[in-house]
Amino acid sequence: xxxxxxxxxxxxxxxxxxxxxxxxxxxxxxxxGCHDDVQYEHEQEDxxxxxxxxxxxxxxxTAVFFNSDGLASGRASRITDDKGILRGLPYMGMExxxxxxxxxxxxxxxxxxxxxxTNGLVYVKEDCSLSNGFEIVTHPMTIGYLQNHSDGLASxxxxxxxxxxxxxxxxxCGLHIHISKNSFMDAKHEMKFLYFxxxxxxxxxxFSGRNSSYAKYDMDAFVGASGMDWDDKDxxxxxxxxxxxxxxxxxxxxxxxxxxxxxxxxxxxxELRLFRPSLxxxxxxxxxxxxxxxxxxxxxxxSGQAIKEKGLREFEMFANYAREHNELYPNLxxxxxxRGVSPTPxxxxxxxxxxxxxx
Numbered sequence: 492x493x494x495x496x497x498x499x500x501x502x503x504x505x506x507x508x509x510x511x512x513x514x515x516x517x518x519x520x521x522x523x524g525c526h527d528d529v530q531y532e533h534e535q536e537d538x539x540x541x542x543x544x545x546x547x548x549x550x551x552x553t554a555v556f557f558n559s560d561g562l563a564s565g566r567a568s569r570i571t572d573d574k575g576i577l578r579g580l581p582y583m584g585m586e587x588x589x590x591x592x593x594x595x596x597x598x599x600x601x602x603x604x605x606x607x608x609t610n611g612l613v614y615v616k617e618d619c620s621l622s623n624g625f626e627i628v629t630h631p632m633t634i635g636y637l638q639n640h641s642d643g644l645a646s647x648x649x650x651x652x653x654x655x656x657x658x659x660x661x662x663x664c665g666l667h668i669h670i671s672k673n674s675f676m677d678a679k680h681e682m683k684f685l686y687f688x689x690x691x692x693x694x695x696x697x698f699s700g701r702n703s704s705y706a707k708y709d710m711d712a713f714v715g716a717s718g719m720d721w722d723d724k725d726x727x728x729x730x731x732x733x734x735x736x737x738x739x740x741x742x743x744x745x746x747x748x749x750x751x752x753x754x755x756x757x758x759x760x761x762e763l764r765l766f767r768p769s770l771x772x773x774x775x776x777x778x779x780x781x782x783x784x785x786x787x788x789x790x791x792x793x794s795g796q797a798i799k800e801k802g803l804r805e806f807e808m809f810a811n812y813a814r815e816h817n818e819l820y821p822n823l824x825x826x827x828x829x830r831g832v833s834p835t836p837x838x839x840x841x842x843x844x845x846x847x848x849x850x
Contacts, residue, residue: 581786612641674786676790715745781826
């Protein structure tokens, strides 16, 4: 992937300056003058301002984008790929649902501790599918940020576990990962990504640990064909779904529900809803690596591999790709082996099996 530019824009005034000349404050980069102004404003703020607790389900703040250099920005970074096409980075946002099964805690107090550990990465919301819990929602982040700058999130999840919160050992919780639609090279890339998930139902359930009515592998619903009196040849293809228009010029129907393995109804993201959540950060990290690895794999898998070698209909070619790039996806590879989705090649170590995801 092309390297980031040596120039950045000041988050306050928009002035372009050399990255080495910028000043960092609260995860943002500023020019010298704006840095001094913002620092002064912070010093004047009321130290007793209200704290942030559990928001309602509909709460949605302005997105902040967390990048691989550890810095945050109010704007998503874009890259020019090898073909000269300007497109977005594959930002991922996570929703991690947790329960307080014994109802022992004041959730607002717990959430304050979560915020104090995560440096602005997350906010917390109610969710009607939960009995006595909440969902932790991250702002969009790159895989580099998740892997190298998420100690705070790991600490927050560990804190919840020690306080008796649970995720894996529940029937109500899920973990959803959004990936930005504008990061895909073209409709073919997007189609291959989505097709892989639905064509590998059994393997995906085994890997993700979840088989739920909140994340159904219903292809008819995904292509908007539920309830339609259509023959198979009349149903929209995934390619038509991605493009939003059929070969005859008609618009593709929207999916009839969002509780699918992949929810395509969001304007800017595809939402993979298929993961069983864990308060162990290594599992969360493996899920994030899966989404990014699938995004990479479906860029490079050829039509010939997809058709002749069943590269999108079977899991093994993807597993081999992950192993070939183990330095990028080490947690994913361990989880693939641990959960038995792909045979562990000789010489490969597996994750320690003495401790489950939920304990």
